[in-house]
Amino acid sequence: MKNLVLICGGVSPEHEISLRSAKNVLKEIDRSKYNVHVVGISKSGKWLEMDEDSLGLTIPETGKSVSIKPGSKDCFSGESAFGEIDVIFPILHGPNGEDGSVQGLLQVLDIPCVGPGVLGSSVSMDKEITKRLLNAEGILVADWILLRKGDNIPTYEEVAEKLGDILFVKPANMGSSVGVTRVSEAGEWSNAIDEAFLFDKKVLIEKCLVGRELECAVLGNDSPRASGVGEVQSGDVYSYDEKYADSSTAKTIIPADVTSDELMALKRTAINAYKALECTGLSRVDMFLEKSGNVLVNEINTMPGFTSISMYPKLWMNEGMSYTQLIDELIELAIANHG
Numbered sequence: 001m002k003n004l005v006l007i008c009g010g011v012s013p014e015h016e017i018s019l020r021s022a023k024n025v026l027k028e029i030d031r032s033k034y035n036v037h038v039v040g041i042s043k044s045g046k047w048l049e050m051d052e053d054s055l056g057l058t059i060p061e062t063g064k065s066v067s068i069k070p071g072s073k074d075c076f077s078g079e080s081a082f083g084e085i086d087v088i089f090p091i092l093h094g095p096n097g098e099d100g101s102v103q104g105l106l107q108v109l110d111i112p113c114v115g116p117g118v119l120g121s122s123v124s125m126d127k128e129i130t131k132r133l134l135n136a137e138g139i140l141v142a143d144w145i146l147l148r149k150g151d152n153i154p155t156y157e158e159v160a161e162k163l164g165d166i167l168f169v170k171p172a173n174m175g176s177s178v179g180v181t182r183v184s185e186a187g188e189w190s191n192a193i194d195e196a197f198l199f200d201k202k203v204l205i206e207k208c209l210v211g212r213e214l215e216c217a218v219l220g221n222d223s224p225r226a227s228g229v230g231e232v233q234s235g236d237v238y239s240y241d242e243k244y245a246d247s248s249t250a251k252t253i254i255p256a257d258v259t260s261d262e263l264m265a266l267k268r269t270a271i272n273a274y275k276a277l278e279c280t281g282l283s284r285v286d287m288f289l290e291k292s293g294n295v296l297v298n299e300i301n302t303m304p305g306f307t308s309i310s311m312y313p314k315l316w317m318n319e320g321m322s323y324t325q326l327i328d329e330l331i332e333l334a335i336a337n338h339g
């Protein structure tokens with residue numbers, strides 16, 4: 001039996017998604033192999049020992065607090081010590097969870113941790129750094145301009161002249177479409193910029209990509225492998241509600257109906273992006289396929305959703321892997337990478 005700590009919740013706006021993912025992992029994880037302790041992070045950042053049977057969609061602000069003491073494997077304690085920990089599974093999305101911060105904290109504990117490490121997590125969280133690294137590797141991305149807090153904000157017309165009439169405004173570090181706005185006229189401009197700056201000090205303005213939105217699941221350390229691809233068919237923005245509620249305006253198709261050449265190009269791009277961004281363990285690479293056949297990377301998610309309707313586990317299930325096997329492999333990869 002391995003002693004596992006699953007961490008969920010967190011301070012980012014994706015708190016609830018993390019808990020939905022965590023509940024699903026708890027339902028599917030092989031109990032004959034893992035003894036699971038659940039640690040919840042409240043919205044204000046309190047770490048609490050959770051009773052998994054009463055885990056809801058919000059971590060409360062009070063409860064049995066958890067302390068962490070680096071220096072031995074017996075480093076987590078709640079009301080009592082958790083025992084020697086073999087592996088940690090942080091199912092946290094967004095800033096202060098998926099961005100290398102928690103990964104750094106856990107690295108100090110010297111215990112295997114599921115998902116990319118500090119560098120892969122942090123560069124993949126920042127959409128601008130992601131683009132620069134992918135560009136350097138010759139991987140296509142949507143043209144963009146960067147705005148930092150305090151910069152003079154260009155007018156819509158100035159940007160539209162460079163990038164086209166339809167623009168995407170988004171915080172550099174966020175997820176679940178929080179703060180993302182599609183702008184097609186000057187009247188929408190300042191609200192979109194203000195909205196994105198609510199979530200980050202860096203805001204990207206991107207050219208609108210026209211094509212099919214396709215996602216690929218990548219799994220592995222030194223020789224990562226790519227799943228088939230899934231397609232997202234949504235409104236103009238694949239929105240928060242469409243991602244997590246049963247939506248009538250969005251659907252996901254697995255496997256996507258693509259030619260074998262397209263599939264090869266998508267899988268190759270996904271693996272190249274994964275390597276360029278120093279990812280290990282897992283990541284989901286989100287791409288656009290243009291009519292011309294060009295594949296562009298929109299973003300990479302180092303801790304993609306694991307809810308019952310999430311693309312990452314579904315893509316592997318389509319390859320014949322069960323959810324339980326996927327969790328096993330993620331844990332094995334964490335242990336292998338740690339050595």
Ligand SMILES: Nc1ncnc2c1ncn2[C@@H]1O[C@H](COP(=O)(O)OP(=O)(O)O)[C@@H](O)[C@H]1O
Pocket residue numbers: 142168170174175176177178180206207208209210213234236237238239286298299
């Ligand atoms: N440049 C773009 N062109 C076309 N659609 C985009 C573009 N950027 C984002 N989108 C749409 O908005 C959604 C959310 O944007 P994304 O960059 O993936 O942010 P998040 O990290 O919040 O998921 C995408 O899934 C896509 O539907």
Ligand SMILES: [Mg+2]
Pocket residue numbers: 176177286299
């Ligand atoms: Mg996205």
